[in-house]
Amino acid sequence: MDVLMQVLVSSVLLAGVYYIISLGLNIIFGVLDIVNFAHGAMIILGAYASYYLSRLTGWDPFVLVIFDGIIVAAIGALLYLGYLRYTTNSPLVRMFALIGFSSVVVATLLVVSGSTFRDVTVDYGLTEILGVTVRISQIVAFVFAIVLGAITLLALNYTKVGKAVNAVTDDRVSVQLSGINDRNLSLLAFAVGAGLAGASGGIISTYIAFIPESGLQFAIVAFAVVIIGGLGDLRGGAVAALVVALLQTAVSVYVSSALVNTALFLTVLLVLLFRPRGILGKGRI
Amino acid sequence: MPLLTCDHLTAGYSDLIAVRDLSLSLEEGELFGLVGPNGAGKSTLLKAITGVVPLRSGSVTFQGHSVGSLPPEVRARRGMAMVQEGRRLWPTLNVRDNLMLGAYHEKRKEQRVREEEVLDLFPALRLILKRSAGVLSGGEQQMVAVGRALMAKPKVLLIDEPSLGLAPIIVDEIYASLPTLLENGVSIILVEQEVRRLLDLATRLAVLHEGEVAYEGDGKQFRDNPEALTEYYLGTVSKQGREQ
Numbered sequence: 001m002d003v004l005m006q007v008l009v010s011s012v013l014l015a016g017v018y019y020i021i022s023l024g025l026n027i028i029f030g031v032l033d034i035v036n037f038a039h040g041a042m043i044i045l046g047a048y049a050s051y052y053l054s055r056l057t058g059w060d061p062f063v064l065v066i067f068d069g070i071i072v073a074a075i076g077a078l079l080y081l082g083y084l085r086y087t088t089n090s091p092l093v094r095m096f097a098l099i100g101f102s103s104v105v106v107a108t109l110l111v112v113s114g115s116t117f118r119d120v121t122v123d124y125g126l127t128e129i130l131g132v133t134v135r136i137s138q139i140v141a142f143v144f145a146i147v148l149g150a151i152t153l154l155a156l157n158y159t160k161v162g163k164a165v166n167a168v169t170d171d172r173v174s175v176q177l178s179g180i181n182d183r184n185l186s187l188l189a190f191a192v193g194a195g196l197a198g199a200s201g202g203i204i205s206t207y208i209a210f211i212p213e214s215g216l217q218f219a220i221v222a223f224a225v226v227i228i229g230g231l232g233d234l235r236g237g238a239v240a241a242l243v244v245a246l247l248q249t250a251v252s253v254y255v256s257s258a259l260v261n262t263a264l265f266l267t268v269l270l271v272l273l274f275r276p277r278g279i280l281g282k283g284r285i
Numbered sequence: 286m287p288l289l290t291c292d293h294l295t296a297g298y299s300d301l302i303a304v305r306d307l308s309l310s311l312e313e314g315e316l317f318g319l320v321g322p323n324g325a326g327k328s329t330l331l332k333a334i335t336g337v338v339p340l341r342s343g344s345v346t347f348q349g350h351s352v353g354s355l356p357p358e359v360r361a362r363r364g365m366a367m368v369q370e371g372r373r374l375w376p377t378l379n380v381r382d383n384l385m386l387g388a389y390h391e392k393r394k395e396q397r398v399r400e401e402e403v404l405d406l407f408p409a410l411r412l413i414l415k416r417s418a419g420v421l422s423g424g425e426q427q428m429v430a431v432g433r434a435l436m437a438k439p440k441v442l443l444i445d446e447p448s449l450g451l452a453p454i455i456v457d458e459i460y461a462s463l464p465t466l467l468e469n470g471v472s473i474i475l476v477e478q479e480v481r482r483l484l485d486l487a488t489r490l491a492v493l494h495e496g497e498v499a500y501e502g503d504g505k506q507f508r509d510n511p512e513a514l515t516e517y518y519l520g521t522v523s524k525q526g527r528e529q
Binding site: 166167169179 | 359361362369375434437
């Protein structure tokens with residue numbers, strides 16, 4: 001019973017972070033129809049931004065998450081303005097451009113930081129939730145992720161610009177015919193998506209050690225969450241984040257940590273076969 | 286000076302030329318009807334005028350300014366609005382948001398004033414303002430689509446097949462709103478398959494055939510005999526028709 005409770009509590013805390021990892025990927029896909037193959041690189045950029053900013057300023061890593069988001073959003077905006085916006089007619093070119101960007105990021109980080117594991121872990125002490133001992137920093141990470149996710153969703157659903165972004169997802173031509181510059185909204189969505197990836201990297205860096213190649217593992221989680229939740233379905237993504245976190249934790253505890261990714265891919269495969277629109281059935285195909 | 290002029294306009298999609306060397310003009314306060322068989326280029330012409338489909342050659346002049354190279358959103362801000370075939374609402378947004386985004390650049394207060402004007406025109410929308418546009422009936426969708434276009438206070442409104450797939454009673458309601466729009470200074474280009482309805486309202490009429498104007502005139506001779514338009518649909522009198 002104790003172990004089960006531990007699995008549940010850990011999964012919920014992890015799910016919050018997984019949601020924020022996947023949110024940026026989902027927004028970029030929903031608005032721009034771009035599968036962001038550079039998502040892992042953007043997450044790891046955020047983690048390294050936290051690492052270097054922390055060394056430079058000595059500030060609390062959770063404060064730095066905001067700066068990580070801004071830095072990676074700016075890099076994302078430059079990537080979009082400098083290249084991606086010219087690739088609207090060729091998804092293949094776009095895919096290779098994003099994979100290329102990832103390679104450049106990883107190679108640059110290897111040159112700058114080497115392959116030594118880095119971390120920005122913080123020690124706020126321990127506490128108990130439902131009889132399970134957890135690190136307070138994990139709770140802070142969870143709360144941070146939930147707040148960031150909630151702000152993003154509120155902005156998307158209740159502001160004029162957010163509604164226009166949703167409108168682009170629904171029908172871009174109607175947006176243009178309504179006198180709205182859809183290209184600016186695309187840029188905004190890409191920058192926000194990249195910024196969320198960077199911020200999630202900053203959050204992750206507070207409790208996991210990382211190397212430049214670690215982005216791939218986070219990207220796998222993000223893609224799994226987005227597929228299980230349904231492409232472009234931000235609410236489905238929240239449920240999927242919990243499913244993925246539960247699955248990973250349970251397999252790791254009850255079966256073997258070596259089988260975590262196998263279980264994840266199997267679940268993704270089953271969802272694609274039987275619920276291609278995602279867990280809530282509202283995603284795109 | 287005409288409000289809108291298309292001069293030797295050619296437009297299409299990749300290998301397909303849908304509109305060829307077409308010229309026509311719209312006067313202020315006019316309702317200009319466009320008819321023709323499927324594939325005649327009616328929808329493409331509207332898309333070329335609004336900038337959704339780029340011009341291959343020719344020009345579009347609106348209020349004395351050449352707008353042919355401007356993106357659709359800039360043309361829209363200058364006073365062009367279009368109701369697309371199939372309504373093309375934003376299904377995940379509710380009716381109110383669909384309307385409000387039609388006046389995206391206006392302040393909240395002005396948006397409310399315009400929304401009220403649209404609701405006066407289509408009172409049925411008052412009851413469904415918070416309903417998601419994706420679950421509306423075809424008639425409700427069409428009212429929202431026209432309303433959204435009007436939120437921008439356009440000088441010219443281009444409407445593509447408003448009666449398509451709708452019950453006649455709903456189509457009556459949509460058509461009943463058009464004279465009010467004309468009185469309010471909105472000029473209209475209306476693409477329609479139901480020729481009889483168009484003949485009652487249109488000040489002028491053009492029949493398109495294979496991307497060209499087969500007939501252009503006031504259409505009086507067809508009012509008692511709409512079947513005579515068939516010849517123009519089939520293209521058998523394509524060139525002579527322009528002289529009538």
